[in-house]
Amino acid sequence: MDEVAGTILTGEEFEPIRGRVVIDDGHIEAIEETKTDSQRIVVPAFVNAHTHLGDSVAKEAAVGMGLEKAVVPPDSRKHRRLAAADREELVTAMRRTLQFMQQTGTISTLDFREFGVEGATALREAGDGLGIDPFIFGSDERAVLEVADGFGASGANDNDFSDERAAAREAGLPFAIHAGEPDPTDIHPALDLEPELLVHMVHAEAEHLDRVAEQSVPIAVCPRANTVLDVGKANIRQLFDYTTVALGTDNVMLNQPSMFREMAYTAKHFDVTDREVLRMATTAGAEIARLNCGVIEPGRRAALVVLDGDSHNLAGTENPVSAVVRRATGLDVETVLC
Incomplete structure (x- = not known):
């Protein structure tokens, strides 16, 4: 299993949860709320x-x-x-x-x-x-x-x-x-x-x-x-x-x-x-397109964009949803999980 930690924008309302996404065989196994030092922001691809x-x-x-x-x-x-x-x-x-x-x-x-x-x-x-x-x-x-x-x-x-x-x-x-x-x-x-x-x-x-x-x-x-x-x-x-x-x-x-x-x-x-x-x-x-992604929840395909929330552009962000929509650029992308 793999995992990605940070602020995770979960569900259809993109509720931010501090924790980690657990991934197994390309799908989201679990979303766990836990303490983390990671400044990443994890959003659906x-x-x-x-x-x-x-x-x-x-x-x-x-x-x-x-x-x-x-x-x-x-x-x-x-x-x-x-x-x-x-x-x-x-x-x-x-x-x-x-x-x-x-x-x-x-x-x-x-x-x-x-x-x-x-x-x-x-x-x-x-x-x-x-x-x-x-x-x-x-x-x-x-x-x-x-x-x-x-x-x-x-x-x-x-x-x-x-x-x-x-x-x-x-x-x-x-x-x-x-x-x-x-x-x-x-x-x-x-x-x-x-x-x-x-x-x-x-x-x-x-x-x-x-x-x-x-x-x-x-x-x-x-x-x-x-x-x-x-x-x-x-x-x-x-x-x-x-x-x-x-x-x-x-x-x-x-x-x-x-x-x-x-x-x-x-x-x-x-x-x-x-x-x-x-x-x-x-x-x-x-x-x-009938793809099993677009939402971060268990059972979905782990198609995720991981942003560096501590980049020069995103550091100090108070609202992660607004940061992704209004401020983030391709330079803030740390990795894309397909």
Whole structure:
């Protein structure tokens, strides 16, 4: 058995306990309250609820551009750059991004991977042997469901995805779709497809959210990307009243895929508590991907981020939850248990 001592943020409320986590065969055996001199802060590892890792070949390529010119298929800067990249360049770039994400505490990411079977298999190759395991929403063709974990659609105004929705259902795999990013016009059509995940919902209104609640569809929000692309600001406080809300970093081209940065931005710019933000970055994403992590409690997978609470940045912290959400960075990560 192994153990990690310090201040442990336990359960769904992240209650701080001074003590140790006992780990056996990759799972949490026990949480023991006991005296310890350790200044570590132990939190659940992060699950990034929405990324586009293919954008790793085009970092900062769309600075100053709006949504359509930056990312909308098929003629955006992003898609032209992806089409020009060879497989080796793409796999190498995505692998390095995955390694950065793992270093900064993320153990899984729900990724929308472009270019069908070829794109999905490239991401599988990029993640091979790493501690971070991408959950791949493939695209472009039904055959992608043979190699991906689900289907990810760009948006209901872009195409008719009814065949892909039916294929995903037949395969027993989730269907996810962008909705309500530039405006609300694609939200009802997206909901008509009965997705397992909606991404963005910046312009969601009560009539949409009533349907979200009826269908029990979780939502992944991406606050920093929405700001960069100037599409608006999701009403996260309102979304909480209707469904599960998870946190994603979106396009690697636009933002560093750091959950620390996304949490800090969300906590400081939205009407949400620090505990809610931490839940969005851990528990919610894990639930959507059906991972047995995101909460520190016995029986869960021991996917943990261990922070140096005595780092120059975190020393003197009075509230460990707020310290993790608002102040911590990748430099404070001591180790990541996958």
